Amino acid sequence: xxxxxxxxxxxxxxxxxxxxxxxxxxxxxxxxxxxxxxxxxxxxxxxxxxxxxxxxxxxxxxxxxxxxxxxxxxxxxxxxxxxxxxxxxxxxxxxxxxxxxxxxxxxxxxxxxxxxxxxxxxxxxxxxxxxxxxxxxxxxxxxxxxxxxxxxxxxxxxxxxxxxxxxxxxxxxxxxxxxxxxxxxxxxxxxxxxxxxxxxxxxxxxxxxxxxxxxxxxxxxxxxxxxxxxxxxxxxxxxxxxxxxxxxxxxxxxxxxxxxxxxxxxxxxxxxxxxxxxxxxxxxxxxxxxxxxxxxxxxxxxxxxx
Amino acid sequence: xxxxxxxxxxxxxxxxxxxxxxxxxxxxxxxxxxxxxxxxxxxxxxxxxxxxxxxxxxxxxxxxxxxxxxxxxxxxxxxxxxxxxxxxxxxxxxxxxxxxxxxxxxxxxxxxxxxxxxxxxxxxxxxxxxxxxxxxxxxxxxxxxxxxxxxxxxxxxxxxxxxxxxxxxxxxxxxxxxxxxxxxxxxxxxxxxxxxxxxxxxxxxxxxxxxxxxxxxxxxxxxxxxxxxxxxxxxxxxxxxxxxxxxxxxxxxxxxxxxxxxxxxxxxxxxxxxxxxxxxxxxxxxxxxxxxxxxxxxxxxxxxxxxxxxxxxxxxxxxxxxxxxxxxxxxxxxxxxxxxxxxxxxxxxxxxxxxxxxxxxxxxxxxxxxxxxxxxxxxxxxxxxxxxxxxxxxxxxxxxxxxxxxxxxxxxxxxxxxxxxxxxxxxxxxxxxxxxxxxxxxxxxxxxxx
Numbered sequence: 001x002x003x004x005x006x007x008x009x010x011x012x013x014x015x016x017x018x019x020x021x022x023x024x025x026x027x028x029x030x031x032x033x034x035x036x037x038x039x040x041x042x043x044x045x046x047x048x049x050x051x052x053x054x055x056x057x058x059x060x061x062x063x064x065x066x067x068x069x070x071x072x073x074x075x076x077x078x079x080x081x082x083x084x085x086x087x088x089x090x091x092x093x094x095x096x097x098x099x100x101x102x103x104x105x106x107x108x109x110x111x112x113x114x115x116x117x118x119x120x121x122x123x124x125x126x127x128x129x130x131x132x133x134x135x136x137x138x139x140x141x142x143x144x145x146x147x148x149x150x151x152x153x154x155x156x157x158x159x160x161x162x163x164x165x166x167x168x169x170x171x172x173x174x175x176x177x178x179x180x181x182x183x184x185x186x187x188x189x190x191x192x193x194x195x196x197x198x199x200x201x202x203x204x205x206x207x208x209x210x211x212x213x214x215x216x217x218x219x220x221x222x223x224x225x226x227x228x229x230x231x232x233x234x235x236x237x238x239x240x241x242x243x244x245x246x247x248x249x250x251x252x253x254x255x256x257x258x259x260x261x262x263x264x265x266x267x268x269x270x271x272x273x274x275x276x277x278x279x280x281x282x283x284x285x286x287x288x289x290x291x292x293x294x295x296x297x298x299x300x301x302x303x304x305x306x
Numbered sequence: 307x308x309x310x311x312x313x314x315x316x317x318x319x320x321x322x323x324x325x326x327x328x329x330x331x332x333x334x335x336x337x338x339x340x341x342x343x344x345x346x347x348x349x350x351x352x353x354x355x356x357x358x359x360x361x362x363x364x365x366x367x368x369x370x371x372x373x374x375x376x377x378x379x380x381x382x383x384x385x386x387x388x389x390x391x392x393x394x395x396x397x398x399x400x401x402x403x404x405x406x407x408x409x410x411x412x413x414x415x416x417x418x419x420x421x422x423x424x425x426x427x428x429x430x431x432x433x434x435x436x437x438x439x440x441x442x443x444x445x446x447x448x449x450x451x452x453x454x455x456x457x458x459x460x461x462x463x464x465x466x467x468x469x470x471x472x473x474x475x476x477x478x479x480x481x482x483x484x485x486x487x488x489x490x491x492x493x494x495x496x497x498x499x500x501x502x503x504x505x506x507x508x509x510x511x512x513x514x515x516x517x518x519x520x521x522x523x524x525x526x527x528x529x530x531x532x533x534x535x536x537x538x539x540x541x542x543x544x545x546x547x548x549x550x551x552x553x554x555x556x557x558x559x560x561x562x563x564x565x566x567x568x569x570x571x572x573x574x575x576x577x578x579x580x581x582x583x584x585x586x587x588x589x590x591x592x593x594x595x596x597x598x599x600x601x602x603x604x605x606x607x608x609x610x611x612x613x614x615x616x617x618x619x620x621x622x623x624x625x626x627x628x629x630x631x632x633x634x635x636x637x638x639x640x641x642x643x644x645x646x647x648x649x650x651x652x653x654x655x656x657x658x659x660x661x662x663x664x665x666x667x668x669x670x671x672x673x674x675x676x677x678x679x680x681x682x683x684x685x686x687x688x689x690x691x692x693x694x695x696x697x698x699x700x701x702x703x704x705x706x707x708x709x710x711x712x713x714x715x716x717x718x719x720x721x722x723x724x725x726x727x728x729x730x731x732x733x734x735x736x737x738x739x740x741x742x743x744x745x746x747x748x749x750x751x752x753x754x755x756x
Contacts, residue, residue: 113554261500
């Protein structure tokens with residue numbers, strides 16, 4: 001593990017540890033209370049997993065997995081359960097991991113419901129990609145929310161990257177179009193597009209998003225397009241519906257999990273990854289510009305359980 | 307919100323409804339389904355457990371078992387307990403009877419504080435007060451700018467001192483400013499913060515001590531999961547909040563947070579923030595919400611919305627027409643246009659008893675944009691056709707389609723919608739007559755202009 005990774009791991013752990021009653025404490029609680037694996041133990045475990053927002057379905061899958069594995073490995077002692085859960089979660093996350101495309105120009109379209117931290121995440125991603133030697137351009141296509149462009153401008157200034165912006169109320173498609181031309185002309189490595197937060201059940205807004213995606217697809221066909229959905233770690237079961245609807249509208253292929261520095265554990269990420277078969281790409285653990293890092297399944301699950 | 311939860315609960319209860327006799331097993335089965343649907347709706351685990359326990363105990367009591375319609379009794383119990391969980395009655399804002407009133411808004415990042423500040427300001431202004439918004443979010447880039455834009459759009463002044471001054475100081479200055487300018491309510495927008503960030507939470511406590519706000523409102527995203535309760539508990543323990551505003555309620559989250567908050571922190575939900583427009587802030591009525599969840603309809607809310615949006619005279623006229631069954635396409639069009647004033651139509655339809663959640667209104671699904679076509683189509687008809695739609699035959703349909711620049715299919719579907727609506731109105735009429743002695747004066751007094 002290199003230095004950068006370590007500090008991130010520490011930060012992530014710090015974020016996840018702040019909760020006194022975190023997942024692992026609770027799990028250890030029932031483990032010590034029960035000693036033997038039986039139905040009561042599994043019931044209580046189920047309760048803990050559900051309170052981490054993993055959802056009924058994923059929880060049942062985990063419980064099934066535990067039952068199978070304990071039978072297979074002839075386990076009786078509850079102490080071994082923690083490793084089994086970790087194993088299950090890491091596998092589930094790893095299965096869907098994919099490396100970034102680096103051999104051509106790249107677009108990252110950032111989408112999500114209101115208030116999940118899209119603009120902030122873009123600032124941090126831009127900074128990160130710039131630090132690793134890329135030429136980055138940001139498109140301010142959230143032309144709806146009051147002062148969203150100003151907020152993004154501030155982040156771009158901090159990250160030291162160019163921004164293509166128009167005024168509030170203008171057509172987001174047009175901003176994206178302009179940004180594509182700029183990305184081509186200035187030979188940018190990566191174009192990151194901000195979009196307005198929208199609730200996934202608003203048909204017209206989702207249509208607008210499909211249109212933005214189509215513009216990228218058509219006008220920038222030489223580039224590889226990534227669409228990342230930003231999910232707030234405090235989100236409950238609605239996150240699954242969000243992910244499905246956004247996938248339908250603009251074919252998301254990655255997740256950004258934000259606000260992991262609170263007490264929420266981001267359990268909702270597991271059913272989403274499971275359901276949509278897409279990887280988590282970044283996790284956000286604070287408000288500083290370097291508080292967003294590449295996702296690593298092992299680190300993430302370890303941080304939950306450490 | 308709640309739509310899916312309500313579907314699931316209704317399904318679980320439907321199985322009980324028809325039964326003449328209930329066994330403990332029937333109830334256990336239903337309770338298990340209810341438990342799962344509540345959990346999937348993000349209702350706090352502990353709250354679910356208590357809820358199920360109470361409902362089950364009461365359902366097994368003699369009052370249910372000896373009743374002729376035990377299933378109905380269980381539904382009644384679930385309704386009562388849901389209402390109980392969410393708290394009784396609406397909770398009004400407290401104002402300072404002598405001097406300036408202070409409202410402080412707080413919450414996690416991205417909960418929707420700034421937007422809600424604007425909505426609340428607009429509401430207060432509409433009530434004849436002179437609100438002032440104070441920009442105390444000095445951390446998030448462009449937060450002050452956002453509040454200023456929001457303030458301008460609702461025509462309420464914003465007090466700000468830039469982002470280099472401490473929020474406590476800004477709050478203090480805002481007091482002086484309000485006094486000088488003659489504002490009677492000050493709404494303090496604070497920065498989003500994590501409930502476990504001690505420093506920032508202490509800052510809120512300091513603002514609280516400076517202003518002694520009459521309301522401390524926690525903004526909570528309706529999509530929040532199991533963590534909602536922890537957030538509310540922590541904010542409450544620091545600030546002793548006076549209420550909650552639930553935001554992003556126009557999403558399709560099942561709203562479990564709403565069900566948990568009252569029970570866990572014993573603070574009322576005061577408002578629902580339901581959209582991006584500045585007038586979309588609704589008072590929260592727990593009992594009505596419980597009815598909506600159980601698919602029992604929320605007639606009171608429609609009435610209020612209708613009263614807000616409709617022209618009384620027109621409504622009376624329409625009522626007359628309804629009675630004589632003389633409802634033509636002209637009326638249909640004017641109804642559609644007025645309904646639009648009430649807000650998103652599917653939202654309204656959801657509140658209608660017997661219609662909510664059932665999705666049998668497909669023929670009546672009205673896209674706001676469709677109204678433009680509808681208008682064009684109806685205006686392309688002759689007066690005679692509008693008065694008596696039954697004469698619109700194939701060739702007339704073709705002409706109307708060409709005249710309105712639409713298609714025959716569209717004309718067809720419009721006529722079908724019209725028929726559906728006519729049917730629905732008959733239903734309302736019938737309900738009105740049946741409920742004349744009811745609490746809201748029957749549907750006759752309910753100036754529903756469909």
